[in-house]
Amino acid sequence: MFSVIRKWWKYLTAKLAGDFSERADPKVQLEQALTEAQAQHRRLREQAANVIANQKQGELRLNNKMTELEKLNGNARQALIMAADAEKAGNADKAAQYSSAAETIANQLILVEKDVESLKTMVLESAQASDQAKAAVAQNSRLMQEKLAEKSKLLSQLDQAKMQEEMNAAMTQLNETVGADVPTLSEVQDKIQARYAKAKATAELTEQSVESRVLEVEQATANVEAQGRLSELRAELGLDAAPAQQEVGQAQPAEQTAPQPQEGQAPA
Numbered sequence: 001m002f003s004v005i006r007k008w009w010k011y012l013t014a015k016l017a018g019d020f021s022e023r024a025d026p027k028v029q030l031e032q033a034l035t036e037a038q039a040q041h042r043r044l045r046e047q048a049a050n051v052i053a054n055q056k057q058g059e060l061r062l063n064n065k066m067t068e069l070e071k072l073n074g075n076a077r078q079a080l081i082m083a084a085d086a087e088k089a090g091n092a093d094k095a096a097q098y099s100s101a102a103e104t105i106a107n108q109l110i111l112v113e114k115d116v117e118s119l120k121t122m123v124l125e126s127a128q129a130s131d132q133a134k135a136a137v138a139q140n141s142r143l144m145q146e147k148l149a150e151k152s153k154l155l156s157q158l159d160q161a162k163m164q165e166e167m168n169a170a171m172t173q174l175n176e177t178v179g180a181d182v183p184t185l186s187e188v189q190d191k192i193q194a195r196y197a198k199a200k201a202t203a204e205l206t207e208q209s210v211e212s213r214v215l216e217v218e219q220a221t222a223n224v225e226a227q228g229r230l231s232e233l234r235a236e237l238g239l240d241a242a243p244a245q246q247e248v249g250q251a252q253p254a255e256q257t258a259p260q261p262q263e264g265q266a267p268a
Contacts, residue, residue, distance in 0.1 A: 026158055030151060037147055041140050048133035055126035062119040069112045076105040 083098030 027155065030154055030158075034147060034151055037144060041144050044140050045137055048130075048137045051126070051133040052130045055123065055130045058119060058123040058126045062116065062123050065112055065116045065119055069109065069116055072105055072109040072112055076102050076109055079105055 079098050079102030083095045083102060086092075086094035086098055
């Protein structure tokens with residue numbers, strides 16, 4: 001039972017994650033990614049600053065130990081000189097005291113020398129870590145600049161993608177059925193073409209009907225009456241006289257050139 005619940009929980013988690021990824025705004029996700037990258041860069045800088053600070057503190061401690069070591073060396077030498085002077089002067093007690101002080105200083109000197117060697121090793125390692133931290137910060141800074149440049153490019157591509165999606169949606173709306181209340185362009189085109197075809201068919205039937213023939217006869221009759229009326233007007237204006245006289249003039253020469261009958265012959 002527990003195994004089934006665990007499988008169901010994993011499936012539900014994966015499904016919710018998939019739904020969230022599909023519905024999430026890429027621009028917001030891009031801002032989130034860059035914000036996280038900037039936060040990581042700040043944490044890296046803080047860590048690098050701590051490493052460099054440790055190096056600086058180690059160097060200060062080493063310098064202090066070196067100063068202390070130099071001072072102990074001076075004190076040990078002075079104690080030995082004073083012990084030798086007391087011994088020359090025949091003051092054995094003071095010579096013994098100065099010798100004991102020189103031994104104590106020598107023990108301190110040995111401890112400080114060990115601390116100096118340890119600090120030298122630590123400072124060297126800190127210097128290497130500091131160099132690595134500086135290089136890491138510089139590299140991450142370069143990557144951040146690249147990411148910021150990539151952000152502008154991705155935002156531009158996102159705007160282009162949104163514009164293309166809107167164009168695709170508009171074309172889909174024109175070419176496909178979008179609902180009962182909104183006809184598509186293809187549907188309107190088919191409707192208009194159907195009405196046009198029906199109107200053309202009705203016109204052809206009308207041209208071939210008896211009424212159309214009657215209209216043609218009436219039109220022809222009107223044309224004949226119009227021609228007759230025009231002839232009357234020409235006669236009144238004398239526009240038909242000139243052609244008549246020309247015909248008469250052409251007939252007279254023909255009568256003059258007729259052959260005369262000879263004597264003894266009967267006229268034709």
